[in-house]
Amino acid sequence: MAGEKVNRINLKEKDYEGAPSTMCRGCGHDAISASVMRAFFESSIDPRKVIKLSGIGCSSKTPAYFLSQSFGFNAVHGRMSAVATGTNIANHSLMPIGVSGDGDTAAIGLGNFCHMMRRNVNITYIVENNGVYGLTKGQFSATADKGSVMKGGKINDNPALDICELGIILGATYVARSFSGDRKQLSPLIQGALAHKGSAILDVISPCVTFNNHEGSTKSMKYVKEHLDPIHDIDFIPHYENIEVDYKEGTDQPVELHDGSRIVLHKLGKSYDPTSRMHAMQAIHAAVAEGKFLTGLIYYDPNRAEFAEEMNLCETPLAELDQDVLQPPAEMLDRINAELMK
Amino acid sequence: MAGEKVNRINLKEKDYEGAPSTMCRGCGHDAISASVMRAFFESSIDPRKVIKLSGIGCSSKTPAYFLSQSFGFNAVHGRMSAVATGTNIANHSLMPIGVSGDGDTAAIGLGNFCHMMRRNVNITYIVENNGVYGLTKGQFSATADKGSVMKGGKINDNPALDICELGIILGATYVARSFSGDRKQLSPLIQGALAHKGSAILDVISPCVTFNNHEGSTKSMKYVKEHLDPIHDIDFIPHYENIEVDYKEGTDQPVELHDGSRIVLHKLGKSYDPTSRMHAMQAIHAAVAEGKFLTGLIYYDPNRAEFAEEMNLCETPLAELDQDVLQPPAEMLDRINAELMK
Amino acid sequence: METPPINDLSISIATENGTGSASANNVLFKAIFKMGVPCSSKNMFPSNIQGLPTWYQIRASAEGYMARKDVIDVMVMFNDATAAKDIYRVRDGGIIIHDDSNPLASNLKRDGVQYFGVPANKLIQKIVPASPLRIKQRNMVYVGALAYLFGIDIETIKEVLQDTFGKKPAVIESNLVCIQAGFNHMKEKGYTQNIARLQTIPNGNKGKIITEGNTACALGAIFGGASVVSWYPITPSSSLAEAVEHYMPRLRKKDGKATYAIVQAEDEIAAASMIVGAGWAGVRAMTSTSGPGLSLMNESIGLAYFAEVPCVFFIIQRGGPSTGLPTRTQQADIQLMYYASHGDTRHLILIPHDMKSCFDMARRSFDFAERFQTPVFVMMDLDLGMNLWSSEPLKLEKEPFDRGKILTAEQIEQWEKQGKKFRRYFDFDGDGIPYRTLPGNPNRKAAYFTRGSGHDADARYSEDEKDYKETLDRLRKKFETARKYVPKPAVEKQEGVKTGIISFGSSYEPVREARDRLRASGLKTNHLLLRALPLTEETKEFLEAHEVIYLVEQNRDAQMASIVKDEWPELASKITSILVYDGLPLTTGEVVRQINQHRAGGRKGVQEWQEKKLIA
Amino acid sequence: METPPINDLSISIATENGTGSASANNVLFKAIFKMGVPCSSKNMFPSNIQGLPTWYQIRASAEGYMARKDVIDVMVMFNDATAAKDIYRVRDGGIIIHDDSNPLASNLKRDGVQYFGVPANKLIQKIVPASPLRIKQRNMVYVGALAYLFGIDIETIKEVLQDTFGKKPAVIESNLVCIQAGFNHMKEKGYTQNIARLQTIPNGNKGKIITEGNTACALGAIFGGASVVSWYPITPSSSLAEAVEHYMPRLRKKDGKATYAIVQAEDEIAAASMIVGAGWAGVRAMTSTSGPGLSLMNESIGLAYFAEVPCVFFIIQRGGPSTGLPTRTQQADIQLMYYASHGDTRHLILIPHDMKSCFDMARRSFDFAERFQTPVFVMMDLDLGMNLWSSEPLKLEKEPFDRGKILTAEQIEQWEKQGKKFRRYFDFDGDGIPYRTLPGNPNRKAAYFTRGSGHDADARYSEDEKDYKETLDRLRKKFETARKYVPKPAVEKQEGVKTGIISFGSSYEPVREARDRLRASGLKTNHLLLRALPLTEETKEFLEAHEVIYLVEQNRDAQMASIVKDEWPELASKITSILVYDGLPLTTGEVVRQINQHRAGGRKGVQEWQEKKLIA
Ligand SMILES: Cc1ncc(C[n+]2csc(CCOP(=O)(O)OP(=O)(O)O)c2C)c(N)n1
Ligand SMILES: Cc1ncc(C[n+]2csc(CCOP(=O)(O)OP(=O)(O)O)c2C)c(N)n1
Ligand code: SF4
Numbered sequence A, B: 001m002a003g004e005k006v007n008r009i010n011l012k013e014k015d016y017e018g019a020p021s022t023m024c025r026g027c028g029h030d031a032i033s034a035s036v037m038r039a040f041f042e043s044s045i046d047p048r049k050v051i052k053l054s055g056i057g058c059s060s061k062t063p064a065y066f067l068s069q070s071f072g073f074n075a076v077h078g079r080m081s082a083v084a085t086g087t088n089i090a091n092h093s094l095m096p097i098g099v100s101g102d103g104d105t106a107a108i109g110l111g112n113f114c115h116m117m118r119r120n121v122n123i124t125y126i127v128e129n130n131g132v133y134g135l136t137k138g139q140f141s142a143t144a145d146k147g148s149v150m151k152g153g154k155i156n157d158n159p160a161l162d163i164c165e166l167g168i169i170l171g172a173t174y175v176a177r178s179f180s181g182d183r184k185q186l187s188p189l190i191q192g193a194l195a196h197k198g199s200a201i202l203d204v205i206s207p208c209v210t211f212n213n214h215e216g217s218t219k220s221m222k223y224v225k226e227h228l229d230p231i232h233d234i235d236f237i238p239h240y241e242n243i244e245v246d247y248k249e250g251t252d253q254p255v256e257l258h259d260g261s262r263i264v265l266h267k268l269g270k271s272y273d274p275t276s277r278m279h280a281m282q283a284i285h286a287a288v289a290e291g292k293f294l295t296g297l298i299y300y301d302p303n304r305a306e307f308a309e310e311m312n313l314c315e316t317p318l319a320e321l322d323q324d325v326l327q328p329p330a331e332m333l334d335r336i337n338a339e340l341m342k
Numbered sequence C, D: 001m002e003t004p005p006i007n008d009l010s011i012s013i014a015t016e017n018g019t020g021s022a023s024a025n026n027v028l029f030k031a032i033f034k035m036g037v038p039c040s041s042k043n044m045f046p047s048n049i050q051g052l053p054t055w056y057q058i059r060a061s062a063e064g065y066m067a068r069k070d071v072i073d074v075m076v077m078f079n080d081a082t083a084a085k086d087i088y089r090v091r092d093g094g095i096i097i098h099d100d101s102n103p104l105a106s107n108l109k110r111d112g113v114q115y116f117g118v119p120a121n122k123l124i125q126k127i128v129p130a131s132p133l134r135i136k137q138r139n140m141v142y143v144g145a146l147a148y149l150f151g152i153d154i155e156t157i158k159e160v161l162q163d164t165f166g167k168k169p170a171v172i173e174s175n176l177v178c179i180q181a182g183f184n185h186m187k188e189k190g191y192t193q194n195i196a197r198l199q200t201i202p203n204g205n206k207g208k209i210i211t212e213g214n215t216a217c218a219l220g221a222i223f224g225g226a227s228v229v230s231w232y233p234i235t236p237s238s239s240l241a242e243a244v245e246h247y248m249p250r251l252r253k254k255d256g257k258a259t260y261a262i263v264q265a266e267d268e269i270a271a272a273s274m275i276v277g278a279g280w281a282g283v284r285a286m287t288s289t290s291g292p293g294l295s296l297m298n299e300s301i302g303l304a305y306f307a308e309v310p311c312v313f314f315i316i317q318r319g320g321p322s323t324g325l326p327t328r329t330q331q332a333d334i335q336l337m338y339y340a341s342h343g344d345t346r347h348l349i350l351i352p353h354d355m356k357s358c359f360d361m362a363r364r365s366f367d368f369a370e371r372f373q374t375p376v377f378v379m380m381d382l383d384l385g386m387n388l389w390s391s392e393p394l395k396l397e398k399e400p401f402d403r404g405k406i407l408t409a410e411q412i413e414q415w416e417k418q419g420k421k422f423r424r425y426f427d428f429d430g431d432g433i434p435y436r437t438l439p440g441n442p443n444r445k446a447a448y449f450t451r452g453s454g455h456d457a458d459a460r461y462s463e464d465e466k467d468y469k470e471t472l473d474r475l476r477k478k479f480e481t482a483r484k485y486v487p488k489p490a491v492e493k494q495e496g497v498k499t500g501i502i503s504f505g506s507s508y509e510p511v512r513e514a515r516d517r518l519r520a521s522g523l524k525t526n527h528l529l530l531r532a533l534p535l536t537e538e539t540k541e542f543l544e545a546h547e548v549i550y551l552v553e554q555n556r557d558a559q560m561a562s563i564v565k566d567e568w569p570e571l572a573s574k575i576t577s578i579l580v581y582d583g584l585p586l587t588t589g590e591v592v593r594q595i596n597q598h599r600a601g602g603r604k605g606v607q608e609w610q611e612k613k614l615i616a
């Protein structure tokens, strides 16, 4: 029984659980939360050393649903990256995990997100990427594929923004992509990110069962469609199952989404070397050209120092320093006064 | 005499002039303004069909110094791209030229800038790139090279953000780089941008004579350095000459900046094909690897439709429609009332 | 057994969101409406998509009161998660309807109420083919049960189903079966109740429409010529922009091409900046947002104010501060709208209170924006914007757009003939409103350079102290001029009455009812409905004319009162604030309760009470 | 010939920025200071880097008045661009010093003033070796000229040069030569004047420092334990953050490592969000900005308010609205600070008025932020922040940091022993201030989930109306508690005096002098210096105790008066606002002028006058 199994620091899996989820049943976000808990458990990380951060959105609600023994900060929309930068220099001894959405990160939060990566702020940053604004009922996000169709028939005519591409050129030092249902791939990637010092970006495709609605949808779930009333269909969400996948490195994996549309995942092979920027960019482009999503650790830079280190901060976290360290002696003020007399 | 020379629409060069500049003498921005005027003159564009846009910064002041017959909007810091998106759909018959700085575009304005390019909003967008915040007295901007030293000795420890790279992956359809003093290269590039329908991004290296101060600076202008008083040196700005360059396609051009530091420009050769994203990215990376700035038209996509077109707007600019077109007949309201009775 | 009251009933339906109750509730409400019974509904939904509690409260009122009723007569207890609390929300002598497919848990029993069970779950197992849709149909069962208990006839319900799902016979069928099942079950059990009956009123709601304020605003904006709409999704304002998106294609096409542009911006700063750019370029531009968006738009609003660019902001208020309660209602962004942005700024605000004024003010807002070349706010709240209100049909006043002082190329020429030269920021008319030209104007003297930084009357950059002060003074003068133009308050006044009530927005309806109740209990009140800021003389006179004035607002800090105090401190000291801010639509009872509490304590008591209240 | 007034003189130096006049002006000012003469300087500089007009106004005042003097005795006319206007800025009987290398243009001649020419250009051609630096040295020439005319002896100047350029003998040399040249020229010409003389006052300024408010704030913050500083450059606030950057390395290193972190953020939203994150994580965090930045920070401020996170905002006010006049002074962001962000919010504001209070309040601001777990504003303005003020030395009060209610792991254990459980947002003490724990606290009960959305006393997500209202009421109660803690106003009061003046910030000094002038002309006044918001009882009593109260503020809309009216409308109606908003440092004369104007018109006249003023 999982309940009994303990990790190196003697914690059970349930010690990594959180409050009950309020996501729609079958939402990819819940599957990701499961992988997050698994990763922390497997890596035997003390929840009390962890801080959870998020912005606003369905995805951003999820940190409340894991690691209830960790402090959490559900900030405002799009500002998680800046808030994380602040918490990080205030206390570099804590391990930050951030969960955001494609709207939160790639729309309102894009500028701050880019600058966080430029600074290589230490964080495990998960983008739960569903191509829509779930919490505000299904508008397109900046990562929605060009040409995809929204509930109501609206067509997206802007190209999709690629979180990984952005991460690579802006200076993130650990850039990976996965699929919410691929726990075997996802939780090790999260463990790697947690172990990495610097900005670790995980772009995780996470289907929104309620609002993801590509052209494929007409083909699918005929009965439900016919019997759903047109005006209020968002008011009713059928119970979907989470989509799980499990496939080999170097292979393709087609995935049928809840609405019947299809995406193809391609898992990077063992031979792939993630330490070259140009290679990484090419790999992404190549996959896109074939209409596939590349998954796995796409780019990795073990050398660049993280932000707090660049700042030459003292060992003790700033948050733990006392007045005797923080307040210079009065003599120093007298000396400055003297200078100001000239 | 230039004064007498007229273009195809019978305008003289001075018809493209603006108010006297308030830039420091020798500032690269003034040189760029000159190329802008030249480009409009050469392309015989009616200033009354042009709108000038900018954000806030020394660079953003410059639209007041050219095309005084054109309407201009000096918006707030970092918001030119969004303001331009609005003006564009409001009146797609006008030709927008925007001037911004590296702070305005790559710091506070980064998010909006990226989304403007994603939409491929029609604009000629010039980034007068000096690596510093000129107007606020010389702090580093996001495009400053890692390791560069600021007046006062502060060292930049973040990697430089590359405007062209960003433009290419975000969907800009005309991406070029040049040097403020290279009028021969710059004004044709501007003419090309003006002719292009879509987001045309010009990253123009434009030395700030007052605050650009790389390590090289110690070597330079010995006498002045010695005799400048340390506290107030920003209060005095020696009169510099604008740096002019003129070099062949496919060749390198080292440039000595006012403070004695050196940069190397590399001009793309005739053979270079700008229509491939991947090639463009590789070319940039290759140059960076050799410590050079690639100049010329780096990427060009002639096919993608500009934003206003995607919107399927009517011929007549929205701004010119009258009430009879804008206000639906009362009967339409009655019909809707009827629907709302059910 | 005495006859029950007719058409006076409040039903609260407790369910879980995402289970399909909204369409059941909609059918129920529409059926009552179709019977001709005056009715309203309040939807109290959570800020997530599926699995959290939601309440739908329907009120039928013979007298035609639309406010949320403070007592609940019937509770449909279909959400186990909240049942334990829900049983106490219903009044003594009220009714609880529950799903008795399983026996009622003991902790859900209470005295003084009637329980009616309907085995909805069991029923749908039988009558609905197995599919994910089944649970959804469960909700239709309580519709049938209520229909039987209170006398909604099935025919009316059929008509509603027809209206709503006309194109989908299968949907009509499957819903009807379940409704019928609920109906029959109650019948077989022979359940009866005596607390109220619904009775058809011939032509009762004839010619009336049902809609939400956000829809009415959207239509008003479209008929007002809105051409550039830039917005960023946020509850409860999204449905306004989405209604614009819904109606525009039908209403604003010109030989297949759009005479409008709608942009879903990347954030609110972009949305605001886009409409500033668009307004400057000469179109009627708008955005819609809520508190967090308003906070972010502050800088762009200041730019529009100082550069004098027309644009319209629809602000649908929700529970603040910060993210607060996104799906609850409040009127707490008043000061932020009025004083928006840094520096000396004051803004024009229009305040609708019903569907007609939503439509009219939305339409007129662009006239005000262009007339005064400034940002204009339309102040809404979630209750007004997202709940269903019945109303007279929307009516289009045929009047020309007021584009304000725009100079064409020809006019500039004529001016020059008269030796008058175009100066963008010069006060030609002494009303503080300058003339503007639009980009593209071919006259060589038409162009000017707009900026948010200091400028002189000719739009030239200036740091001169006189130019600067002149600009600030002219802007204030322009604001003073606006006082004469903005919609005047609506005053209901009887000679000799010494107590006045001031209300605005969604508080109007509860206050209207509260005044009737107070009158019944012996307190006559006069009323002033605020319809715009800046304040006008009428309000001053109203303050002068009364001894005690109750100012009703749905916020904690008496924000509107603060604005009144700023104008007329000596008069404002008469004001006693009625403050309600629990996020739920205002009830008549709460207004009456607070007013009576004051009167009990007298003027001094009032102050103490307010003190206490603030820090209670 | 009667003896000239001693040490009472105002000199305005008109130059072009970027030509090096700042160091010349600095030498001149420091020299007068070194003589022991009480003096102040006001720098009126443009919002660009080179080539625009700039004025530097020095005042020497035997009585020790530091306000900008309203009359200019001497004009150094070294900027051709503004010369035509500058000649009229000097008072009748005043002196104009100009560069007569070329003959004076006829349009620059006026009557009633003395002209003294000094051929600065010619002189430097001779004495300064050819180099770009030459023009810079030209400015030192007028220093010498003024020294001769008004009696600053060269030795003192040498000392100043020594103090400033000690490490660069070459600089001292080259400057001295030019100063000497100017001095000698006047001497040779035998120029004399009789309007004023400067005379050494032994130990006059002994022990006094000269600094800017931004520097004093920066030092206060450092000694107050500020550890995370995130900022985005903007005039006039940059110099505060840059002063922190300048001093931190000397003051806050621990074996070579930094005990602080300074981040130049990518924008103000990021800066604000970073300090909210940092404050939550347990450090003393701050940012500094000006109007446009404040507007952008609104959303994050609301988050800090509602999630109850301590952080400090230094707001250096400049000319608004929008970009406005970035290099001019104003007090027009008061309401935006006080009501910042959407929803019901009220914020704590500290208001320094001199260098000592800048230092002290900056230091204390973190105590208030942590005590009340809320954003705290330090309200500055450009005049206070960027001009040089002489002052007593800054003094460090030795008192422990007030970290407020922070629970350690041990304390939580003890609580539990007492059967008391940690609840993040529960009002244990009845003062509205809850207890908090810091991330990293090892107690398993210490962790909580912070959010800007609705929550209950245990920091759990909640949409319940009672939880919501309780939170809002507690926040207001916390604000009321703060009234007892914030710095009290400083009152100068004489029995029987019926006229009161209220001032704050940089208005204090001009008002101090204005009161002396008014007394001389027969009007006794009492004074209240506002030092914080929320307002406290002392202000109420002051309003009660006087018949007429003049409230002096540097904005158009009487923003502080509006806040007073909000608190005590019936008393506030006594207030007459003195409003100055031309962007220049407030002068004594303007205060006196406006007050006399009112008295002339009487109470009624006052209102009319204000009416007029608002729409003049
Ligand atoms: C400033 C601000 N603007 C808008 C909103 C409304 N809002 C809440 S969540 C959201 C988008 C969420 O999308 P995403 O980040 O992709 O999360 P998802 O729900 O898809 O997981 C928006 C626009 C807000 N809360 N704050
Ligand atoms: C919201 C806001 N923040 C900060 C500023 C102050 N500011 C003015 S210009 C500028 C940076 C300009 O740098 P850049 O865009 O590179 O222009 P440059 O002066 O270097 O040409 C800043 C931060 C402002 N005006 N508005
Ligand atoms: S709306 Fe979509 S994203 Fe949000 S919880 Fe439901 S399925 Fe998940």
Ligand code: SF4
Pocket: B022, B023, B024, B026, B027, B028, B029, B058, B059, B130, B134, B135, B207, B208, B209, B210, B211, D049, D050
């Ligand atoms: S400060 Fe630099 S960027 Fe600004 S005008 Fe001077 S030289 Fe140009």
Ligand SMILES: [Mg+2]
Pocket: A057, A101, A102, A103, A128, A129, A130, A131, A132, A133, A134, A141
């Ligand atoms: Mg999403």
Ligand SMILES: [Mg+2]
Pocket: B101, B102, B103, B128, B129, B130, B131, B132, B133, B134, B141
């Ligand atoms: Mg720059």
